[in-house]
Amino acid sequence: MPSTSPLRSWVASANGHRDFPLQNLPLGVFSHNGSAPRSGVAIGEHIFDLEAALAAGVFEGLARTAVEATRGGQLNGFFQLGREARVALRERLLELFTEGSTLHGKLEAQGAKLLPLATDCQMHLPAKIGDYTDFYVGIEHAQNVGKLFRPDNPLLPNYKHVPIGYHGRASTVRPSGTDVRRPKGQTLPAGHSEPTFGPCARLDFELELGIWIGQGNDMGDSIEIADAADHIAGYCLLNDWSARDIQAWEYQPLGPFLSKSFITSVSPWVITAEALAPFRRAQPARPDGDPQPLAYLLDPRDQASGAFDIELEVLLTTESMRETGLPPHRLTLSNTRHMYWTVAQMVAHHSVNGCQLQAGDLFGSGTLSGPHNDQFGSLLEITEGGKKPIELASGEVRKFLEDGDEIILRARCVREGFASIGFGECRGTVLPAR
Template identity: 80%
Template sequence: MTQVSPTRSWVDSANGHADFPLQNLPLGVFSPAGQSPRSGVAIGDRIFDLQAALDAGLFDGAAGEAILAMRDGQLNAFFELGRGARVALREQLLNLLREGSPRRDEIQAQGEKLLHLAENCQMHLPAKINDYTDFYVGIEHAQNVGKLFRPDNPLLPNYKYVPIGYHGRASTVRPSGTDVRRPKGQTLPAGQTEPTFGPCARLDYELELGIWIAKGNTLGEPIAIGDAAEHIAGFCLLNDWSARDIQAWEYQPLGPFLSKSFLTSVSPWVVTAEALEPFRRAQPARPEGDPQPLPYLLDKRDQAAGAFDIELEVLLLTEAMREQKLPAHRLTLSNTQYMYWTVAQMVAHHSVNGCQLQAGDLFGSGTLSGPQSGQFGSLLEITEGGKKPIELASGEVRKFLEDGDEIILRARCSREGVVSIGFGECRGKILSAR
């Protein structure tokens, strides 16, 4: 897509907005106060009500069809329509909301009915998630964590061949703002041979990119890597909350289970593949000696522009910091460039055995840590498993998360000569165990 995009919107708050300028136009599902869930687009501090706008005659053709597919308050059927529907909707949205739009007066005349104040709305999951898969493509994280769990072989022999992933729990994915009840479970106290049962004492976050699947495939028919783009709808932030003590005891031999399934948080706005187009980049060169991807994971276009330059940030806000009105403490500043595999490679790998993907499936990238201190995407890495607590301006220290702590994920895409966009926040506050 090489269209010349208009740069400013007549919705004032969009211009210069950190997350949602006219160039972003992310899709989501929201409820205005006391009303039922419906689809919308974030623009500045407002949400443009797609259903109401369609009813007002503001859309036609493929864009209108796209909005009709969102009628049940979920984006699944819209995702299934694929790239064409998204592009058509985006083009009409750009035309309606740009400075100088001929429809401006018509829209403004309807006031809050079409442009809700976002702060008055509740956000929902954008789609019914049929299956959620969590990958492990952050190689720096894999190395950091591998050292803690398996000092002798931090990176297993398959890592540079297989985009490692596992099935996650779909029923407990929730939108930003959902509180995190501290889970209970079995853990093995240090030096003991018998487990005890109680509240998780090593509660952690994991900074991930979320990927929303567009079109599905037929059972038994793999998606070729060159076709993967047609199956990717958009992106979000994902916090793969993790109970490290439960994980250490339960994860052999079949992988993480209850240590993750108590909650997974996502930012509610789907930043589309089209909005992220300007922030694509070539896959970083693989280190000398790393193997070439197998042919089913290799595609020239993907190598040339399959990666993203998205800055990722994690902030911590404790109860005491809120009371003392201290700013949130930055735990992580990382980037999607630390993904060893691209999203297209994940899609090709996931389906190569014939596994059926469906519209609205969610992928997590795996934790995206960088190699340096300050870039680690989990407390497990930052505190080296609790050995090096961090100090906060409030005078508190943290090895892992405590009750009342809030974790805030943010993401920002910037490039010289292009308007920056963001993802909105993914927040979650820890509640004490029941």
């Protein structure tokens, strides 16, 4: 249900807001003035308190059912309701906040009780995450990393046939703003034959799209590719922090373990499929010679509109830069168009063996790099494994992240004739190892 740019809100800060205009209306979980975590909707510089609005009697029917399912500081129940309830809630929110709403006066009169300033609130994870799976669908990243280790054969034979993924650690997923403690582990220093133990020396970020699962499937059943989009509750930004030196030693033969499980950061707002509808695109055609997906991964509608045009940005600021007032340094400006597999293909593949997906499960897309150096989604690619350090305006150089560095992920959707929307930020500051 796309909403075009002329639609305006009586919440003044929502009009032209970089991330949260009336056309977005993402859901999240927040606290205000010491309250227990509760559900809310971002609109401009404010958060609409859904539980307080429910008590005020502004919802009825399926929209009321949807809000009731958000209570308790977790959106899992709301995710489980699926698309129909989500659309009903969105339509009611548009009625409430569009200029000329008959409830404008009633809502505004309650002030901070219903619409506290976002800066006065603390954000939490939007759902209890039962499982977290990280995919590897950014083909440019896969090729760039492959070239570092296999210059003559960067992509392994299975990459273009199957959406590659691995199971991550749900217990260490944290919302934006959570500090990142430098991990410790085993590494094999260059020229050594035996590993050593200590703090990671090659800490990195990974720019990813996060996917929240809505309605799941029964164990033993699979989700058909044509139905997969209906099982997606929404999207966020995801930083899959990586300890590259630990990873290099541990990843053979089974892949990442301690090098990824110490923390994964997500932006706290759930951007719905309805808000992103104007920014859907056809999945890019595969290059000549690439294999077509197997039948269980191929759906004409998904190929025609299953991709997104979302601009992705990564910024770096150091402790010295913050102290001297220097602006953040842009590391990356990429786009979700560089995904080799669609989100629906990820869902269909994950469940094809009968694996049970559940409301509140989280997927990561894998690092979303573009073909050029200023579009790379990790320092591993940007610095070519540390061979080409980047120089910052402060005079500092970076091969990998140092203590005190902060990484900021942002996302923005822009299309002529439609209001631009954003995802909010996904931030994390590196602290020294304990």
